[in-house]
Amino acid sequence: MRRTTRALVAVSAVGALALSACGGDGDDGDNEGGPGAPTATTEGGNTGGAIDPDRKGPVEIEGAEAGGTVHLIDVTPLETMHPSEIYYTHTYGIGSGLMFRSLTQYVVKDGVPTLVPDLATDTGTSNDDYTEWKFTIRDGVKYEDGTPVTAEDVKYGMESAMDLETFPESPGFYSQEYFEGGADYKGPYTGKGAELDSIAVDGSTITITMSKPFPDMPYWGAFPANGPIPKDKAADPAKYALHPLSTGPYKISDYTPKKNLQLVRNDQWDPATDPGRTAYPDAYDMDFTVANEKIDEILLSDQGDAKDSLTFDDILGTDYPKFQEQAADRLVPGATPCTRYWAPDYRKITDINIRRAIALAYPTRAAIRAGGLIEGVNRYPADALLPPGTPGRADYTVVEGMTPGTPDPAAAKELLEQAGAVGYELKFLFVSDDPDAVNAKDAIVKGLEEAGFKATPVPTTLEAATTDRENPDKDINIRSAGWCADWPSGGSWFPVLLKTEDVAALGQISQNYALFSEPDVDQRIDDVLSLPIEDQATAWGELDQYIAETYLPLIPITYDGVIAAHGSNVNGHETDPTIGMPTFKDIWLTQS
Amino acid sequence: MGIPATESVADPSLGEESLRPSGKRGKENFHGRSPMQIALGRLRKDPVAIVCAVIVLLLVLLGVFAPIINNVLHISGEQSGKYALDIVESTDYTGTPIVGPPHGAFTWDHPLGIAPSTANDNLARLLLGLRTSLLIATLATIVSTLVGVVVGLIAGFSRGWLDRIISFVTDVFLAFPFLLGALCVSPILISYFGEDADKLATAQKFSLILILVIFGWMGLARLIRGQVLSLREREFIQAAQVIGAPTRRILFRELLPNLVAPIVIAVSLGLPAYVAAEAGLSFLGIGLTGQPSLGQIVEAARGYYDTYPLYLFVPVGVIATLVLALNLLGDSVRDAFDPKTRR
Numbered sequence: 001m002r003r004t005t006r007a008l009v010a011v012s013a014v015g016a017l018a019l020s021a022c023g024g025d026g027d028d029g030d031n032e033g034g035p036g037a038p039t040a041t042t043e044g045g046n047t048g049g050a051i052d053p054d055r056k057g058p059v060e061i062e063g064a065e066a067g068g069t070v071h072l073i074d075v076t077p078l079e080t081m082h083p084s085e086i087y088y089t090h091t092y093g094i095g096s097g098l099m100f101r102s103l104t105q106y107v108v109k110d111g112v113p114t115l116v117p118d119l120a121t122d123t124g125t126s127n128d129d130y131t132e133w134k135f136t137i138r139d140g141v142k143y144e145d146g147t148p149v150t151a152e153d154v155k156y157g158m159e160s161a162m163d164l165e166t167f168p169e170s171p172g173f174y175s176q177e178y179f180e181g182g183a184d185y186k187g188p189y190t191g192k193g194a195e196l197d198s199i200a201v202d203g204s205t206i207t208i209t210m211s212k213p214f215p216d217m218p219y220w221g222a223f224p225a226n227g228p229i230p231k232d233k234a235a236d237p238a239k240y241a242l243h244p245l246s247t248g249p250y251k252i253s254d255y256t257p258k259k260n261l262q263l264v265r266n267d268q269w270d271p272a273t274d275p276g277r278t279a280y281p282d283a284y285d286m287d288f289t290v291a292n293e294k295i296d297e298i299l300l301s302d303q304g305d306a307k308d309s310l311t312f313d314d315i316l317g318t319d320y321p322k323f324q325e326q327a328a329d330r331l332v333p334g335a336t337p338c339t340r341y342w343a344p345d346y347r348k349i350t351d352i353n354i355r356r357a358i359a360l361a362y363p364t365r366a367a368i369r370a371g372g373l374i375e376g377v378n379r380y381p382a383d384a385l386l387p388p389g390t391p392g393r394a395d396y397t398v399v400e401g402m403t404p405g406t407p408d409p410a411a412a413k414e415l416l417e418q419a420g421a422v423g424y425e426l427k428f429l430f431v432s433d434d435p436d437a438v439n440a441k442d443a444i445v446k447g448l449e450e451a452g453f454k455a456t457p458v459p460t461t462l463e464a465a466t467t468d469r470e471n472p473d474k475d476i477n478i479r480s481a482g483w484c485a486d487w488p489s490g491g492s493w494f495p496v497l498l499k500t501e502d503v504a505a506l507g508q509i510s511q512n513y514a515l516f517s518e519p520d521v522d523q524r525i526d527d528v529l530s531l532p533i534e535d536q537a538t539a540w541g542e543l544d545q546y547i548a549e550t551y552l553p554l555i556p557i558t559y560d561g562v563i564a565a566h567g568s569n570v571n572g573h574e575t576d577p578t579i580g581m582p583t584f585k586d587i588w589l590t591q592s
Numbered sequence: 593m594g595i596p597a598t599e600s601v602a603d604p605s606l607g608e609e610s611l612r613p614s615g616k617r618g619k620e621n622f623h624g625r626s627p628m629q630i631a632l633g634r635l636r637k638d639p640v641a642i643v644c645a646v647i648v649l650l651l652v653l654l655g656v657f658a659p660i661i662n663n664v665l666h667i668s669g670e671q672s673g674k675y676a677l678d679i680v681e682s683t684d685y686t687g688t689p690i691v692g693p694p695h696g697a698f699t700w701d702h703p704l705g706i707a708p709s710t711a712n713d714n715l716a717r718l719l720l721g722l723r724t725s726l727l728i729a730t731l732a733t734i735v736s737t738l739v740g741v742v743v744g745l746i747a748g749f750s751r752g753w754l755d756r757i758i759s760f761v762t763d764v765f766l767a768f769p770f771l772l773g774a775l776c777v778s779p780i781l782i783s784y785f786g787e788d789a790d791k792l793a794t795a796q797k798f799s800l801i802l803i804l805v806i807f808g809w810m811g812l813a814r815l816i817r818g819q820v821l822s823l824r825e826r827e828f829i830q831a832a833q834v835i836g837a838p839t840r841r842i843l844f845r846e847l848l849p850n851l852v853a854p855i856v857i858a859v860s861l862g863l864p865a866y867v868a869a870e871a872g873l874s875f876l877g878i879g880l881t882g883q884p885s886l887g888q889i890v891e892a893a894r895g896y897y898d899t900y901p902l903y904l905f906v907p908v909g910v911i912a913t914l915v916l917a918l919n920l921l922g923d924s925v926r927d928a929f930d931p932k933t934r935r
Contacts, residue, residue, distance in 0.1 A: 293895060317687050317709065318895035366679040370671070370710050375685035406680075432782075432792060435892060438882035439710050442671040443679060449672070459792045461779070 001089055001171070001484040001579065051218065053123040055107070055116035058271035061572065061586060064280050068589035070570065071309040072286040073295050077258040082241035083224040084160040085167040089336075089484060090312055093581030095224045097277070098263060098284065101247040103135050103154070103221030107276045108576045108583050111334070115218060116275045119154065119228070119247075123218040130213040130533065135221070137204045142268040143230065144251040151201045153228035156188065159196050161225035163187020166237050171225055171486065177495070178214040189237060215533040219487030249279030261286040280588035292316050299565045300327060308589055310566035310573055312581050317372040323565060331565050332582070333377060334575020338560040339387050340379075340482035342428075343514035343553070348477040352552050353419040358426070358478070359398045359555045360412035363447025364405040368558065371440035378563045381405025382556035386544050389577070391488055392537025394545045398552055412451035425454040427476040429468055432459035470508040472515060481513045482560070484579065490540020494525050498553060516553035627929070628852070634928040641924035647917040651910075655726045658719035667702065669716035669884055677711040694900040705902055707892070718907055721884040722914075728797060728885070729866035732804035737859055739805065740812030741851070745843050747813065748820025759817070762810050770807045771876075777803055778878045793883050800879045804866055812858045819851055853929040860925045864918035871911050886911050 072094075079088050083100045086092050096105065105118040117123055120135040141149040161172035162182060166189045176182040180198035188194060198209040208217070220226065228247060234240040243252055249269045254262035263284040271279070290298070296319040298306045315323055315331070323331050342362065344355050364381045373379050381404040386393045397404060402411075416422045426448060430441035441457050448455040458476055460468045469479050486492040500517040501510055509515065524546070528539045547553065562580045566573045572586035625633070635641045654661065662669060668676040682691050687709040689695075692702050704714035747758035781799035782792065823829060824847070832842050867886070873879035874887025881888065886907060893904035 316895065318899075320686050321688060321899060363680075369679050369683055369685075369687045372687065372709055374687075377685070430789075432789075433877060433881055435877075435881060435888075436709075439671075441882075442710070446672045446676070457789045458787065459789055461783075 001087060001092065001486050050112065050114040051123055052114050052116050055114075055275040057274040057276075059107075059274070059276060059278050059585075061278055061280070061588060064278070064571070064588040065591045066280045066282070066588070067591050068281050068308055068569070069283040069285050070281045070587060070589060071305050072284060073290040073298060073309055073311050074286070074288050074313045075290055075292050075295065076288060076313055078261060078286070078288045079258070080169070080241055081244060081252075081255070081257075081261070082167065082237065083157065083227050083229060083244055084163070084172065084237075085170045085241075086224045087169055087171045089579040089581055092224070093312065093576065093579055093584060094261070094286070096222070097248075097581075097584030098250045099246040099248040099252070099266075100224040100227050100244070101141065101149075101274070102157075102224055102227035104218050105222050105276045106576065106578050107585065108574060108578075111574060111577060113576060113578050115222065118222070118274070118276065119149065120221070124221060126215075126217070130215040130217070131210045133208045133210070133214070133217045135206045135208075137206065138273055139204070140270055140273050141247060142270075143228075143245040143247055144266045144268050145245065146268055147230060149228045149247055151204045151206050153230055154206055154226070155195075155199045155201050156231045156234075157225070157227050157229040158199055159185070159188050160229050160234070160237075161223075162196070163189050163191070165190040171223055174220055174486075175225075178210050178212060178217075178220075180209045180211040182211065188231075213530050215536065216487050216489055216491050219489075222487075249274075249277050250284060253283075259287075259289050261288075277585045278588070293319075296323075296565075299323075299330065299567060302327070302330075302568050307567040307569040310564070310570050310582060310587075312562075312564050314373075314378050315563050315565055317369075317374050320374050320377070320563065327565070330568060331563060332573050332575055334562040334564070334580060335389065335577040336560040336562060336575075336580030337387050337390065337485035337488070337578065338482055338580065339382055339385055339556050340480070340558045340560065341382070341385065342555040342557055343479045343481055343516075344555070345477045345479070346514045346516045346553055351419050351421065353415045354421055354424055355552045355555065356399045357412040357415040357419070357421075357424075357451065358448075358453070359552070360402055360408045360415065361448050361451030361453060362555065362557060363407045363443055364557055366443040366447060367440045370436075370443035372436040374563060376561075378561045379558040380561060382559050384544055385548065385554060385556050386490060386493060386541065387485070387559045389488075390485065390490065390541075392490065392539070392541040394541035396545045396548065398548050398555060407447050407451065409447070409451040412453075416452045422452045423454050424452075425456055426478055427456045427458055428478045428480065429460045429465065429474075429476055430457045431462055431465050433461050469513070470510075472503050472509055479509075479513045480557075481511075483511070484560075488578075489537065490544060491529065491536065494521075494540065494543060494547075495529070498547065499525060514553040516551070518551060521547055521551070631853075631925075631928040635924060638924050638928065640920055641928070644917040644921040644924070647913065648921060651722060651914050651917075652726060654719055655723040658716075658723040661719060662713075662716045665715070667713035667716040669712050669718075669720040671710055671712065673716070675713075677706060677713075679709075679711045682706060682711040683708065688900075693902050704906055705900075707903065708896065708900065714903060714906065717884050717889060718886075718910060721886045721889045721907070722910065724797070724880065724884060725867055725870050725886040728801055728804070728870050729863055732801050732808065732866045732870075733859055733863050735801065736805045736808040736862070737812060737855065740809040740858075741816055741848075741855060743809065744813040744816025745820055745847065745851075748817040749824055749839070749843060749847070755817075758813075762813055765806070766810045768807070773807060774803045774873055774878050777806070793880075796880050796883070800870060800873065803873070803878075804869055808862065808866065808869075812855070812862075815854055815858060816851055819854060820847055823847055823850055857922065857926045857929060860922035861919065864915040864922065867911070867918070868915050 076090055079091050081091060081095060083095065086095045101118050103118060103120045104115055104123050106113045107116055115123055119137050119141060121138050124133050124135050126133045137151045137154055143149060158175060161167065161170050162175045162185055164170060164172060166187060176185065179196065181196055185196045186194065200207045230245060233245065242255060246252065246266050249266055250263040251266040253264040265279060265282055269279065292313065293316065295311050295313060296316055298309060299311065300322060342358065344358060349355060365375060368375050368379045383397045383404040384394060402408060416424060431437040445455040445457060468474055483493065483497060496511050498512060498516050499522055501512040503509060503515060524543055528536060528543055531539055560580060562575050564582060569590040571588050571590060572583060574583045576583050666675045668674060670676065683689050689706045689708055692699050692705040702713050706713055707717065743758060747755050778799050782795055829842060829846060832846050870879060870885065871887035871890065874885045875891045879885065879887060889907045893907065896903045
């Protein structure tokens with residue numbers, strides 16, 4: 001999943017910044033890592049394997065009061081809210097939490113997520129080899145205009161998300177990959193009304209036939225892309241995107257794309273049909289144009305509307321000590337299933353020892369601090385590619401004996417000498433108009449040069465950063481990227497990140513930023529996908545270690561944490577570790 | 593507006609030597625002095641001017657010798673510098689320095705403390721920033737003065753259509769909003785040189801100077817044009833024309849020396865304006881990013897006004913002192929050059 005935050009943009013062009021994590025009290029003036037992130041973080045993005053297919057609505061929170069308007073203040077622009085295209089963590093969190101129901105959903109309690117039913121009556125039933133999935137859509141669910149939601153609508157929604165030409169950012173490529181016939185299916189808009197036969201509707205039951213085993217279908221079903229869209233009202237996607245019909249507790253009353261979203265209660269939402277969501281506040285007022293410093297100032301002040309406000313953007317490193325002093329109880333730390341990594345261009349940097357030397361040379365902790373991030377709180381050093389908490393994860397370091405986060409310039413230089421590559425030139429992008437990114441770049445250059453590399457940073461701008469990075473012909477030999485697991489399994493990492501990609505056909509890099517291509521690995525990925533479900537988790541962990549030790553295509557730098565905050569009237573604001581966003585489903589305001 | 597120097601002692605176009613009768617005059621040993629000498633004499637006697645000149649000179653020297661001073665004091669203003677500190681050892685997990693202020697004790701190793709997040713020495717960075725800012729302001733002043741004077745001379749001396757065109761162009765530039773123009777021009781210039789980090793640094797300096805010049809030459813041009821308009825009907829100019837002196841000679845040998853006073857005044861008042869403008873633009877992120885300059889230092893320190901005040905207020909104080917000293921010096925220079933001032 002794409003995580004768009006100011007920090008990501010800065011970081012993604014610079015290099016994943018690592019926070020030193022784990023243990024150690026920051027107070028003794030040491031350079032120890034942060035205050036010891038909460039257990040959820042040391043567990044990492046515990047997208048957990050917990051599933052409860054029998055959960056029923058309504059959900060009631062003890063002591064919660066109804067009423068009030070919640071103010072959401074953020075700097076990250078709100079990308080599209082069309083359910084077929086939602087794929088950023090913030091649009092997903094808001095969309096799925098408040099507006100768009102789908103087959104299944106996550107509920108979070110004490111930082112631990114559980115998959116429960118949403119529109120489906122359970123979390124799906126499958127045949128033995130996971131090539132056929134059945135979901136029964138429950139009765140009594142209506143859109144905001146009173147029309148009932150049908151299984152046909154869910155089928156149309158799934159098909160719509162597969163229309164990658166109309167919705168280039170859609171996560172529908174999963175359906176294309178796994179649903180039978182998906183690879184050739186162009187979607188209802190580009191395909192002029194074409195339907196996908198492998199999604200069969202019989203009354204209120206949907207049966208999906210897969211082209212290969214897809215044990216993770218229940219998790220994929222939690223995406224708004226697998227929710228209902230009324231065919232007759234969504235004929236014009238651009239128009240529908242301005243006011244998608246809500247099936248959740250809130251509906252749009254006003255929407256300025258990217259900048260502002262106003263939600264009011266959806267009286268057609270029946271809590272008895274929803275095992276996950278609550279609707280205590282009357283309305284949501286969301287502003288996506290507030291600068292970071294302003295967000296921190298407003299929340300610290302805690303006056304007037306600020307008491308009812310919250311943010312999903314990280315607190316700035318400069319303001320974190322102030323929050324700790326004045327408002328420690330209003331800080332919300334949390335985990336995400338996200339890893340940031342450096343992807344050496346596999347076509348250009350061909351010697352694995354040079355890649356190992358990069359891993360040894362990268363000054364993670366210095367780069368985190370230089371970039372204005374908070375070690376141990378919103379970043380911590382990575383070792384394996386799969387983040388902590390992923391079931392079956394193997395714990396290893398990409399080079400034997402290295403300490404994650406702390407560079408070893410001597411060992412790096414030795415490797416370079418062995419490879420005959422002392423002074424090897426590394427060219428990487430950095431965002432020149434973001435001061436934090438520039439500082440982080442300087443720290444990275446310092447670390448690399450100490451280890452014997454020649455570091456050549458190539459400037460880009462905030463506007464152009466993504467385009468430059470996705471250009472396979474750009475004169476750089478190492479790219480920085482991040483990835484957040486779409487569900488708790490290696491199956492949402494390796495097929496997407498490391499399978500051979502046809503860059504020539506796409507014209508740009510999609511997710512395989514290392515341009516890595518090894519038939520051996522492609523085969524092994526397919527092999528794991530066909531294993532029995534109970535064996536897959538460990539198999540992914542082993543594959544992670546195998547790929548890193550044999551090829552090292554990606555150098556994991558940091559795992560992400562979150563450090564959000566809220567005003568004093570806001571309750572129920574925890575971090576959903578499946579995406580690193582606030583638990584919108586549980587929020588209520590203290591009425592004064 | 594200064595009075596043409598011809599009002600005072602003698603016609604400077606004849607050179608200073610002709611003014612000074614030799615000591616043969618006898619008793620009085622009267623030395624005729626050129627307007628420049630009179631003005632400098634006045635300045636020498638003005639305490640404010642002396643103090644300000646000393647301060648400015650001190651700051652200029654600090655800026656010019658900044659890298660040497662940094663080496664001698666074993667401090668570094670950049671992360672890759674020779675005496676740069678290790679970030680992980682000098683800061684805590686939030687990037688707050690553990691050496692020196694705000695939480696530690698004063699240390700002579702880092703008299704002004706170190707910066708959060710980057711562990712740069714604040715004094716070193718300040719000196720580097722001073723150097724860059726002064727360089728940019730000086731170059732901008734020199735270039736805009738040259739442009740303004742030449743344009744003003746030509747506009748004032750020519751009659752008819754050329755004057756009108758130049759005046760129109762000057763008015764257009766004057767009407768253009770400075771900040772918006774800077775916001776637009778800067779990214780365009782930088783995108784041409786965006787490929788290389790070192791070229792980018794130079795490109796940013798170049799674009800900043802260009803912006804300052806584009807929006808700064810008009811004042812002096814109008815001033816000079818006004819002066820030339822009033823001078824060109826004077827007898828000595830008409831005499832020169834009658835003799836058949838070429839226009840170029842009239843402009844640069846007859847008129848220009850009369851304009852020294854307003855030029856000097858404009859320069860001395862323009863320089864602080866450019867220092868302040870550069871600080872403002874870099875603060876806004878239009879000017880220099882990623883290289884130390886006074887504005888950039890203030891921008892980085894902005895969030896620390898309550899938790900680490902020293903980090904913010906020292907650079908602010910330095911800018912204020914520099915600009916104030918230059919302004920006061922400029923005032924004194926203006927007073928010194930104006931023969932009508934009573935001392």
